[in-house]
Amino acid sequence: MAPGRGRSRRVSIPGVAELLRPAVPLPVTSDERQATGRERHDQKITVYLSANELLDLEHARLRLRRFGFVLDRGRLVREAIAILLADLDARGKDSLVARRIWSSQDNASQDKDEDAVPSLRTPFFF
DSSP states (O other), X not given: OOTTSSSOOOOOOOOHHHHHSOSSOOOOOTTOOOOOOSSOOOOOOOOOOOXXXXXXXXXXXXXXXXXXXXXXXXXXXXXXXXXXXXXXHHHGGGSHHHHHHHHHHHHHHHHXXXXXXXXXXXXXXX
């Protein structure tokens, strides 16, 4: 086989996180979920973020890095999801995510109600 053709000779070497992580998963308490770490994930979702949301996510990642935690944005998102789902399991409709969604839906319905009520500036055509 000619050089540069065929299979790559590049060897995959585990990173520090893989080398230093516990061999056995840590026990999970009933009110806590564990996010997966740096491993191959077969399932995928696509999430669209605003520029500000993406910037906030990157700032959070860099802030955690200053605390000594090296992680990528995917790991940070998986951790955040695990925390929110554990809170939802434990607190139900009083959970942080349920209250935020309820609040945003309540605000959206108020905005729609305001739009439905004609103002003095809205022209009427009969």
